[in-house]
Amino acid sequence: MSSVELRGAAVKAARRAYAPYSHLSVGAAGRTTDGRVLTGCNVENASYGLTLCAECGLVSALTLSGGGRFAEVACVSGSGEDLTPCGRCRQLLWEHAAEGCTVNGTRLDALLPQAFGRQDLPYGTDARQGMPYGSDARQELP
Numbered sequence: 001m002s003s004v005e006l007r008g009a010a011v012k013a014a015r016r017a018y019a020p021y022s023h024l025s026v027g028a029a030g031r032t033t034d035g036r037v038l039t040g041c042n043v044e045n046a047s048y049g050l051t052l053c054a055e056c057g058l059v060s061a062l063t064l065s066g067g068g069r070f071a072e073v074a075c076v077s078g079s080g081e082d083l084t085p086c087g088r089c090r091q092l093l094w095e096h097a098a099e100g101c102t103v104n105g106t107r108l109d110a111l112l113p114q115a116f117g118r119q120d121l122p123y124g125t126d127a128r129q130g131m132p133y134g135s136d137a138r139q140e141l142p
Contacts, residue, residue, distance in 0.1 A: 001037050003105070006030075007074045013039035013054065014078040020044060025078035028054035028085075030062065030070040033098045038062055055089035059096055069098035073108075084111065091115070 001009075006029050014027025019042055026042040040057025054075065062068060073093060075083045082104045085093060090112040093103065101108045109115065 001031055001035075003072065003074070006037065006072060007076060007080065009037055009039055010054075010074040010076045011078065011080045013041045014076060017041040017054070017078065018043045021046070021048070026054040026075065026083055027078070028058040028073060028075045030058050030073045032062070032068040033071045034068055036065060036068070038065060053086060053089050055085050055092055059092050062096055068096075070096055070101050071098050072101065073097075073103045075104060087112075 009029035010027040012027065013029060014025045017025035017027065019025045021044050024042075027039065028041070029037060029039045031037050038058060038061040040054045040059070040061055042054045043052045043057070045051050055073075058073070062070070070093065075085055077083055085103060090103075090108070093101070093108060094112055094115045094117060097108050103111060
């Protein structure tokens with residue numbers, strides 16, 4: 001999938017967003033290193049603090065589909081304008097990105113310099129899995 005097609009998938013996702021408060025529909029689409037394309041959209045909440053960004057949905061879709069790493073991400077408004085992920089979402093993407101991953105054409109490591117990651121945890125472990133740093137092993141579902 002080309003970058004243009006990935007942006008198109010993000011726009012399509014943004015059109016499914018639930019944004020009755022801000023009226024800013026956001027869509028995110030990511031291409032994994034194995035070629036899968038996943039999407040997410042923002043879901044607002046009246047309390048604002050519980051709002052889920054599009055990138056949250058994108059990372060959830062990645063985990064639900066079996067995991068992996070993002071090679072490229074597009075984040076756009078419903079009209080197709082590039083949007084830069086917020087700080088929380090940059091951190092979420094960092095956790096699930098392959099080296100060299102780009103967001104709207106900009107390397108993620110440029111958007112989140114000196115990022116905190118699994119390598120900063122004691123003993124370099126992946127806290128989610130208890131696996132050595134860098135492991136992509138996933139636990140089997142019961």
